[in-house]
Every structure is written in C-alpha cells, then in structure tokens.
Amino acid sequence: MKPTDTKQKIMDTAEHLFARDGYRGTSLRAITGKAGVNLAAVNYHFGSKTSLLETVIRRRILPLNQIRKKRLEQLRENARKKKKTPDIKDVLTAFIEPTLLFMESSPGAKNFIAFIGRSFTGPDDTVRKVFMRFIKPMFYLLFEAACDSLPNQPQETIFWRLHFTMGALFHTMQLSGNVDIGPKNLHADINAKSLINHIIPYITAGMKAR
C-alpha cells in the first residue's frame, strides 16, 4: 500500500465517521479500524486528532468557498454593469446552489456536507472553531450582497433573516450523507436538485417578507 493510500483512507473514513457520530463520538481506533490501517498511522501522518480534523475540513472547504466566492462576485459584477441591484433570489442561489450541488460531486463530499450542517450548530468548540474560521468570511460576502439586493430593509433585519436562512440550510445539509441520520427515512429522495428547488422559494420569500 502506498503511503498516500493510507493517508487518503484515513481522511475518507474520518470524514464519514465524523459526519455520522460527531468528532467527539469518533475515536481514532474506530477510524483506523474501519480504514484497515494501524492506529499509530494517524499520529504519524497527521500529528494529532485535531490536526486530522482540520485537514479533513480544509480539503473540501477551500474549493467550495472558491466557487461560492466566484459566483457571488460574478453576480455583483453583472448587476453593476446593468446598473441594477442584484436580485435577492440570485444572491441566495449563488451561495446555496454550489453548497448543495457539491454533495453530489463525490460520495465523500456528501458526508462532508452533512458534517458541516451538524457541526455548525454543535456544542463542540474544537469543530466549530475550525469551521467558523473558514465560513465566516463567506457569510460576510453573502451579507454584503444581500444588503445590496434589499436596500430598503434595515441591516439588522437582513442579518436576522440570513441567520434563519443558515438555520434552514444547515438543518437541510445534515440530511445528506450516506449516513443513517434520524428522520432521513421520511425523505425518500434526497438529491441536490430537489433540495434546491424546495429551499430557494422558501428562503427567497422569507428574505423579502413584508
């Protein structure tokens, strides 16, 4: 087995188990056992459990953030050219569509999306801090774009409504993944396209309310 294989296997398995059982609920022994590698390999390749977590997160979130950023910037650029404010629906779509589509880019990505959804709300400081670091800048980009789109709404209102939107999104993201999570069986077909078609009209109406 090539060294890269071992490293990769650990990351993929960790991603899967973190999504299913949480960071705290996943022991290094569970990861290495399922991955079929030696326990000591984790600390050899990653140094520590925390470092493994960070690597797992970084691997997926950097490319994802790049796509989201690009789409938001494109949207504002187009609007500037036409001298119009961007439509709030388009702003929300630019942020959410890549996020949910991303889960179909690979089976592992599905787990990762579920992991984000659960972690952002979770009580685990270690996990949330890592995610926060990567997601906060994206949220501010989204906030700015939303303010452009809704110039008549007070910023506090926009902030709260984006907060609700994130809640709806995260709660939806944690339904994805191969892992058997709570109420998943109630939703027969969870695919990105269907999720997008359901969530976009809801949050668009919510952002525009009154």
Add this chain to the structure above:
Amino acid sequence: MKPTDTKQKIMDTAEHLFARDGYRGTSLRAITGKAGVNLAAVNYHFGSKTSLLETVIRRRILPLNQIRKKRLEQLRENARKKKKTPDIKDVLTAFIEPTLLFMESSPGAKNFIAFIGRSFTGPDDTVRKVFMRFIKPMFYLLFEAACDSLPNQPQETIFWRLHFTMGALFHTMQLSGNVDIGPKNLHADINAKSLINHIIPYITAGMKAR
C-alpha cells in the same frame, strides 16, 4: 442540605452544562463539581447519566408541549367555529411563541431551550432519541394544522417548508441560554419578544411562497 436540594442542584447544573458542552462533552464529575455535590450522588438519585438526561428533558418539555398543544387545538377549534381555515401565521405563532417565550420563564429554561436547539441537529443518538420521542407528536400536530391552513399546497411542499422552519427555529434557539455560544456576541439583545418579531414574518412568508 435537604435531599431535594441535591437532586435539584444536579438537574439544574446538568441542564446548564449539557446546553454549553453537549451531553457527551459533560462528565458527571463536571456536573457534581460545579453543583458542589458528591460524584456518587448522581447515580444514587438518578441511576445513570442517561437517566439524568431523560429527567432533565422531561421536566421541561412536558409542560411546554402541553401549552403548544393547547394553543394549536384552540386555534383549530376557533377556525372550525367560524368555518374558516386557520391563518398559517397564527398556526406558526401558536407553535413558536410558547417555545421562545418559555425561555424567559426561568434562567434554567433558557439553557434548556438552547439545549433543544443544539440537540435536535446533533450527532448524539442518545440525546436525539430522547428529544425525538417528545417532539415528534408535536410536529405532526403542527403539520396537520399547516395543511389545513394551506389547502392549495401539496403536502410534500408543506413538509419541506416546515422542515426549513424547524431549522431556522432550532438555529435560533441555540442562541439563547446564559452560555457563551459562538456568534452570540453579534446579537446584542437576545430576548424572546425580539426573536419572535423577527422570525414570524420570515417563516410565514416562506410557508406561503409562490
């Protein structure tokens, strides 16, 4: 110290720490240490950590569910009398207002509300199963009432939109509590009335969309 005091202290402290650090992240030593009681007292009074969790949850959720149920039933009864369908805004308010107002009924309740918000999405089977058992019947009541209010929407759409609504609600609930959770500092004043005023228009518009 009276025996009831010890029991009460354990429950209050557990509620606080469960909300802040999660069920898994809270050890019995942390609870008894902060409560100023002996470690063995937990197993004497409650039998096990799981049983303590269940007692902590049951204590708050039974009265809360009773209020929510009463308000939903009252609403449907009134609508029946007037031979009108209940307004979806009133339905959502009947469910959400008691939930968020509840957090101001006592300092402990605040922690509890935060705990619900975090647990429902969390990866911990032990916690989610207990909550599910209590919350599922309430969700079905809400679902029925929402279907009455929106007779022109397909049930699948209503189901998904209630899912998003729960996501927004849970994400908001976890901001409450005395505990210092992530982005709390961004929200200067978190009080039930303000939260209600922000969330009701958002989710009402979302449920009605298109």
Add this chain to the structure above:
DNA sequence: GTCTATAGATTGATAGAC
C-alpha cells in the same frame, strides 16, 4: 443520604523494534 476509594473500560498519544 453522603462520602471515599476504586473497579473496569476507553481514550489520545508515544516509544521503540523492524
């Protein structure tokens, strides 16, 4: 009912042979 002491299991991390 409350305490000390400890059993019994699991954890992340590491030392050292190969």
Add this chain to the structure above:
DNA sequence: GTCTATCAATCTATAGAC
C-alpha cells in the same frame, strides 16, 4: 512507514464505611 505494546488520563458506575 508500519507495527506492537503501553502510558497516562479520563470516563461511568459501584461497593462499602459512616
């Protein structure tokens, strides 16, 4: 790079004196 063996810490739970 991979393995075995193990350390030191932590956990829930319990036995038994008072």
